[in-house]
Amino acid sequence: MPYNIAMVSDFFFPQSGGIESHIYQLSSKLIDRGHKVIIITHAYKGRTGVRYLTNGLKIYHVPFFVIYRETTFPTVFSFFPIFRNIVIREQIEIVHGHASLSSFCGEAILHARTMGLRTVFTDHSLFGFADAASILTNKLLKFTLSDVDHAICVSHTCKENTVLRASLDPLMVSVIPNAVVAENFRPLSNDSRAADQGAMSPVDQRPQPAPIGPDDTITIVVISRLFYNKGTDLLIAAIPRILALNPNTRFIIAGSGPKAIDLEQMLERNVLQDKVEMLGSVRHEEVRDVMVRGHIYLHPSLTEAFGTVIVEAASCGLYVVCTRVGGIPEVLPQHMTTFAKPEEDDLVVATSKAIAALRSNKVRTDRFHDQVKMMYSWRDVAERTERVYKGITGDISPEEFYGSYPGQGWEVSGDRVRSFALIDRLKRYYGCGVWAGKLFCFCVVIDFLIYVFLEMWFPRANIDIARSWPRKPPADKSHSSNGGRRDQ
Amino acid sequence: MPGRLTVHRPTPTTASFTVSNAPRRSNPTAKVLFAFGILLRVLSFICVIAVAITRARHHFFEEGSFSTIAWEDVWSSAAGRYACQLVDSYNPSVLAIAGTLILYGVFRRGHTEESLLVIRGFGIQTSTSSSTYLSTAATRFIPTTQIQDIVIHEAFKGFEVRFYLAVIVEGEPGVLVVFPQLLPGREVLEEVWRGSRRCLYDTKS
16 A cells, blocks of 8 residues: 655755665655655755655755754754644655654654654664763654654664664664665676676676786775764774785775865875875765775774665675674675774784785675675665555554564563554653653643644645645565565 | 635636635625725725814815815814814824824725736736735736746745745746735646646647
């Protein structure tokens, strides 16, 4: 059964990044499956009002006040009137929020529950527990997630993190990884037209790429924003040692950020300008052209929920060296990666090992693209997300959705299917903390009163129903049944 | 109050769409009330003028000026004396403010009327009625050569998302919104949009 879905997040195009492209790809694949999807985000400079993208994807750029890094000011209630208007005129049934730092997303989930809609939340990032900012963020997340119908995380590490931060029932959290558009990340060997034929002809007929000789130059590519959490300090420490240990290696570094100056200083101190090329920031569509110039992709990040970029690198036929942090170990199979501990010595050793492996031609990087294409596709992500929607709307039974465990001492209780009654919602919020619980209850009651007031002041009958883009026929059943089983 | 649409189509190449939020006045009670309202407006207008004349009697309305009326007799009559006494007992500024307010009420148009006139081969004209009966409607004419398209789109207005009909005019940074004050609902707009496009571009009719 097709649904009307609203994706809500502070982060969307024209800003570019992982969350933005996730929302876009997921939405367009859901539209392909016959659903109606709209996106609600805040207004960007030069981009306000209502817009359409290809495929009939409708975007509401709500004019709102932006405080920090494209996040809107958290006002809890001020978003409600316009949100209610959009939800009614688009006949939305499911509200799907993205990114825990987005105040739009948190508010939308609260209001949607007040209005009696099903909600889903996707978490894209990992957070700590110790420092003051994390504690505050975690409380806010708890507020958002106390009443959500289902949560989705991009990796199992991320799921563990979210479950701990928001004290959720683990069965209410699904893992659905990100994906890549493999066609946009082809290795150099099967460029453009060759790739179309390559899909049809057997893999073995393709000419094997020239093996790397012992004296050939090996290029290591690093594409990341140069921030502390992306491990730029580690990179700065490791580059001179890697270059000293391995002659005939080159670095290409793309990306910008506050650590770019430190990196440049290191290059000047060690006189490595001829061996390390700095490209500055590159646009997302140029990433592939940078990647195919190299043989190894180095990813020194200190924290990462999923790490789409290493999938993109593997898809381009690069051997991946990465730190064993966050969700990264789940992302790629063993033979595509060399793992390092997030410390200088181990990173140098791992990179040298990877260079040696490439030089001895042990790694068949030319097969990576097809393997990645088999592993990650947005269609699969959309199918699994659709199964979550079916589970929360009751189109598949709770036993099937959450799994049935007879005789284990606990049952699939009724609390997982969240009721909309105000008293039940208050009970859930009250458990959030000694003071926070009472504060959250207060907010929920106010929100409910605002809702009653809005129903009187702006009656539903006066709101025009928007016309929908012509729907595509729903996807056939066979795909959804075999694709959706893996998300627990 | 939502706007009502009336369409006039005297020839196939001409069409006029009028949206108005004036009350409908179909039953006798409403008609009587409407007539009563007009009477009230006329009476209030006469009252204000009379008070103004009485107030200014020492300056303009004495013997000599406007000699068709015997002002001396007017002021010395019983009603005239009572009126003079009443008017003089109030502060002149209070009278001025009250008079202005009443005059505004008399001339205020209680409703808004907005229209779109489409003539093939010539252009379109939008008009929005003014808030009082004293000034004329604000109109804007766009010749056919400058019309790029007529579209229905959505925009944020206050706490709502509203549909609007807009004319894209060549060489202008913004669009021209038709019915900018009433912003009628989607069904009305779709009818106007279809009708005006048929009138402008359809070669069959």
